[in-house]
Amino acid sequence: MVDSCGLVTVKNEPVPLKSIAVEVSVQGHVATVSSTLQYENQEKSPLEAIFVFPLPGEAAVCRFSAKIGQTEVVAEVQEKQKAQEQYDDALSSGQQAFLLEESDESPDVFKLSVGSLPPGEKASVSLDYVTELAVQADDSLRLCLPAVLNPRYQPQGSDSGSDGSAQVSSVPAGSVPYSLSLSARVSSPHPISRVESNCPLDPLNYLNTEKTQATVSLAAGHQFDRDVELLLYYQDTHQPTAIVEAGQASAKPGSLMGDPVVMLSLYPEFPKDVMSSLTSHGEFLFVVDRSGSMGCPMHNGSGAQDRIGSARDTLLLLLKSLPMGCYFNVIGFGSSYKSFFPKSVEYSQKTMDEALQKVKGMSADMGGTEILQPLKHIYSQPCLPDQPRQLFLFTDGEVRNTKEVLDLVKTNAGSHRCFSFGIGEGASTALISGVAKQAGGHAQFITGQDRMQPKVMQSLRFALQPAVVDISVKWNVPKEVSVTPLSPPIRVLFQGQRALLYAQLTGESSGDTEGSVTVKYSLAEQPVENQLSFSLKPAEDTGLTVHRLGARTLIRSLEVEEREQDGEKEGVKEKVVELSVQSGVSSAFTAFIAVHKGDGEALQGQLLRRQVPTPKLYHCPIPLMMACSMAPSSPRHIMMGCGKARSSPVLKMRRALSSPKPIMMGCGKARSSPEHIILGSAIKMNWLKDVQADMYTPGEGLTFSKKSKLEDFDSPAPTSKPVRDPLLQLISLQKASGSWVLEAALAEVLGKTEEEVAKPKPAQVDHEVWATVLALVWLYGFKMEAQEEWQFLAMKAASWIQAQKVASVSECVQAGNNLLGCQVQKDPLGL
Secondary structure, three states: OOOOOHHHHOOOOOOOEEEEEEEEEEOOOEEEEEEEEEOOOOOOOOEEEEEEEEEEOEEEEEEEEEOOEEEEEEEEEEEEHHHHHHHHHHHHHOOOOHHHHHHOOOOHHHEEEEEEOOOEEEEEEEEEEEOOEOOOOOOOEEEOOOOOEEEEEEEOOOOOOOOOOOOOOOOOOHHOOEEEEEEEEEOOOOEEEEEEEEEEEEOOOOOOOOOOOEEEEEOOOOOHHHHHHHEEEEEEOOOOEEEOOOOOOOOOOOOOOOEEEEEEOOOOOOOOOHHHHHHHHHHEEEEEEEEEEHHHOOOOOOOOOOHHHHHHHHHHHHHHOOOOOOOEEEEOOOOOOOEEEOOOOOOOOOHHHHHHHHHHOOOOOOOOOOOOOHHHHHOOOOOOOOOOEEEEEEOOOOOOOHHHHHHHOOOOOOHHHEEEEEEOOOOOHHHHHHHHHHHHEEEEEEEOOOHHHHHHHHHHHHOOOOOEEEEEEEEEEOOEEEEEEOOOOOOOOOOOOOOEEOOOOOOOOOOEEEEEEEEEEOOOOEEEEEEEEEEEOOOOOOOOOHHHHHHHHHHHHHHHHHHOOOOOOOOOHHHHHHHHHOOOOOOOOEEEEEOOOOOOOOOOOEEEEEOEEEEEOOOOOOOOEEEEOOOOOOOEEEEEOOOOOOOOEEEEEHHHOOOOOOOOEOEEEEEOOOOOOEHHHHHHHHHHHOOOOOOOOOOOOOOOHHHHHOOHHHHOOOOOOOOOOHHHHHHHHHOOOOOOOHHEEEEEHOOOOOHHHHOOOOOOHHHHHHHHHHEEEEHHOHHHHHHHHHHHHHHHHHHHHHOOOOOOOOHHHHHHHHHOOOOOOHHHOOO
């Protein structure tokens, strides 16, 4: 008899996790998130429940406790192997135990084990974490609660890992058998303008007349079909701030937790004359995920474009916005990778046209998500002289070797900047934010009904800005006080983007009560200096949030150092463990362990293991489901069994497809069992040769990119092709130089006939100049709400017109206004 396995919804077994309640406390730019998970064992045997779940990549877990009956057990941080051994010992002796550990492959995935719950027993598990809030393109601050854990793609030839993240089981969002409630309290030094979310919220409730404090809650009935995202809008967001937090009274003076810690939030403001000049140099590499999961819709609403379609539109914008004189290439990746050109080519009309033709043919048809190999290929190519390398990475971020990828990026950080984009729900924050941070770029997340284009163009603006070099940070404090930086050195600064610094302050000043920090750097060969003063007097008790974020920052830096040295540098791992235990903050080398000894009597009966499923939307007409029971009669379900407990295997679909043997999916019983479905004989495997699939993990849907061969499986009818956006049509007509040609396609976008467009052209004006002026008037007259998307190609157009030395620009603009019914002035056009 096969031991019970994890996707309990198929067997209709009770799920041990009943509810999740989340309370959020936001203090300005940081948040403390407290989650309470309610478990109940409704079975007749002792139970172990396993729950693999995501957290924000920058989060630091700082408290973990369990309540059984009326007894609360607070977990302590221990070295990971020691904690795992203590957990196993407790279970084998019939005690109740709780273990919380970070994944070995990715710092944004955690595994919670709730062990030896007696029959009928309830347990409440609470965990707290602290996190910084990321600044968005519209200056809002983003807090994301990842409700969705996408399966992480495991590259060929690598170990499946023992941390349990490969064992996560998933069910359709509407079938998640536990509920979520969320409430948030927001405090800010500046008035709170509003709070928005991708999920329905109850109305914002202000707690004072200054509007610096407010509460907000998730509306009842939340479905687990997306990450929960809160966007906080403050007035005067760009004001630099400083918080000095008092040390822990019980901690030793001179230690990180015993001394005050300061957090500085800086917003560098660059000189306007420098910011108006955009570089015409650079090697721009657009690295695009073409795995099967990129065929999923951008969101779950009606009319959603698929991810790869949105990426194609974005590439059109990017390729049209590049400056003449730069170099570029496009690399698509999946299970393998391929480049548009053998090496980067100079940007011209010919190379742009060739690239755009290839963009049209891009599909989500390259299998799994193996990002390491294309990056290795890029880094093996020599950089071009006087062409700084700028990497744009687009992915739905579902890989399991995150730390390996980040280490590679950090090793090559001196040769490039990386701008990363996480597409869709469940994208790994550790991967997306990590590569940008390691390579001195900027990270963006495109979720819900966000448009990809404005966020990408903001990053292009950063990439085209002059690079900030020679950054130095100087702390100015009284001589009795010493400063120990906890943050790594600042390597990159962007206009209007926040830089956070943490430092430990040791000693006390008898006189001066103020310190300051000075940030100096060089921008376009001009020296720039920004200074921020702060009080040395600690603020009132803030729950040690700043200390824990400072500890998290230092721990992450040390973990990277330890991996770079491949464990050979003595004392680094030990220092991480010591710091983690002292601060109570999670790390790669530690875990939270709590043991409840109860009345000392060992529990009786066989211990069952249950995987708690996480939500996952299926995008495949044929969900593959993990079960240990008879296959249903529906032809749309193919049932798959599993092995013994603790050995939940990852099936690599690509390997299975390449095998000449039929795939057999069952429950480990005799081969003659009617519960087996042997696919090879059932459907001859003929169509499978053409199917591209990401990866299959137990209980998870599989995305096929070739639906034309799936008619026998009741696949949905194809949807009608959406009408193309006139803005994208206009952009597609622009030449690499920045000009437009007077042609029928342009007239169609303008809503006119070719004759109507040609007739009012001033006599002495060239046809191409007239067409380009009309395109600019149309953009400024009808598409100002999307200016972020077309600003660079408009600048190119204006520069091209100026280079033609046209004498009658004003007459052209006025004639264009008359034709299109606009009132656009000449000056805003850049003419």
